[in-house]
Amino acid sequence: MLLGGMLALALCADLPARQVDRVQAPTPRDHARDAGPAHRVESAQAGVATGAGRQDRVAGQRLRHWQVGTFVLGGLLLASWSVMAYQQRRRSGKLRELVETDLLTRVSSRLHIQERAGKAIQQALLDHVPMSILMLDIDYFKRINDRFGHPVGDQVLRRVAHVCQSSLGLGDLIGRIGGEEFLVVCPGTRAKAAMLIADGLRAAVQQRSFDDLCPGMPVTISVGVAQSQDPDSLGDLIERADTALYRAKEAGRNRVACQDGGVS
Numbered sequence: 001m002l003l004g005g006m007l008a009l010a011l012c013a014d015l016p017a018r019q020v021d022r023v024q025a026p027t028p029r030d031h032a033r034d035a036g037p038a039h040r041v042e043s044a045q046a047g048v049a050t051g052a053g054r055q056d057r058v059a060g061q062r063l064r065h066w067q068v069g070t071f072v073l074g075g076l077l078l079a080s081w082s083v084m085a086y087q088q089r090r091r092s093g094k095l096r097e098l099v100e101t102d103l104l105t106r107v108s109s110r111l112h113i114q115e116r117a118g119k120a121i122q123q124a125l126l127d128h129v130p131m132s133i134l135m136l137d138i139d140y141f142k143r144i145n146d147r148f149g150h151p152v153g154d155q156v157l158r159r160v161a162h163v164c165q166s167s168l169g170l171g172d173l174i175g176r177i178g179g180e181e182f183l184v185v186c187p188g189t190r191a192k193a194a195m196l197i198a199d200g201l202r203a204a205v206q207q208r209s210f211d212d213l214c215p216g217m218p219v220t221i222s223v224g225v226a227q228s229q230d231p232d233s234l235g236d237l238i239e240r241a242d243t244a245l246y247r248a249k250e251a252g253r254n255r256v257a258c259q260d261g262g263v264s
Contacts, residue, residue, distance in 0.1 A: 102176040104154060105161035113175025113183050118234045120187045125230055132194035134184035135241040136164070136201065136223040139253040141180040148214045155213050160205055160221065167204045172197070183238070191227035191258055198223040198256040199264055206254060220254035227259065 100112040108116070117133060124131040138144075138160055145153040157180060164182065165174050174184045184201070186194050202221055210219040224245030226237050240259045248257035257263045 105158050105176050107161045108175030110177045116173055117185045120185050121228050124228050129188050130190045132186045132189045132191055132227045133241050134198050134223050134225055135245045136182050136221050138180040139220045144214050152213050163204050163208050164201050167201055194225045195258055198225050222248040222253050223256045225258045
């Protein structure tokens with residue numbers, strides 16, 4: 001019994017030592033906990049740095065997406081503007097053609113030929129050079145319409161206009177001013193030279209066959225010529241050319257008459 005008591009006493013004495021050993025052997029968690037506030041600050045800073053880096057990456061991605069979207073949108077806007085500008089140019093071109101071109105004969109319209117004639121007069125006065133105009137009219141055109149009909153008359157108008165336009169030199173311009181009457185503008189041309197141009201037009205129409213349109217009825221033109229004089233207006237010049245035209249008709253038609261009284 002004495003031996004058992006001594007053994008029990010020894011075990012009781014050894015128990016605190018073992019407990020002390022266990023207390024004095026810290027675990028990794030104890031080390032982390034015992035590291036104190038400095039370790040926690042470092043961990044917090046590392047977390048903040050990681051979060052900041054993630055935010056920077058997200059912001060960079062958003063910026064790139066915004067840049068790409070802006071580039072695409074700018075390209076679409078530029079393409080749309082280009083299409084609208086092209087369509088506007090086409091509409092403007094068609095509108096200008098409608099204003100400047102006689103739809104039946106495809107030569108200059110009344111408005112356009114009168115505008116060009118007015119500018120030619122002003123330029124001639126400024127440069128002290130001559131310019132002339134021709135007034136031409138299809139002979140007996142009413143008879144053509146009455147006998148063969150207005151559709152044939154329209155074809156005769158187109159053909160006469162084409163023949164005259166093809167016979168003019170560079171810089172001269174022809175326009176239809178109404179019915180079967182046409183006006184030709186000849187910049188830098190004296191009356192004598194304009195008479196030769198007019199006679200060339202007359203001969204070209206006379207030599208052109210119209211038998212497929214109005215068989216048995218020849219198509220000819222009469223022409224009046226006038227040269228600008230200072231201080232001429234377009235109305236004054238047209239009036240003198242028109243007076244010469246009527247003299248050409250009175251002389252038997254298929255003739256050319258000048259403002260000075262000459263007829264050929």
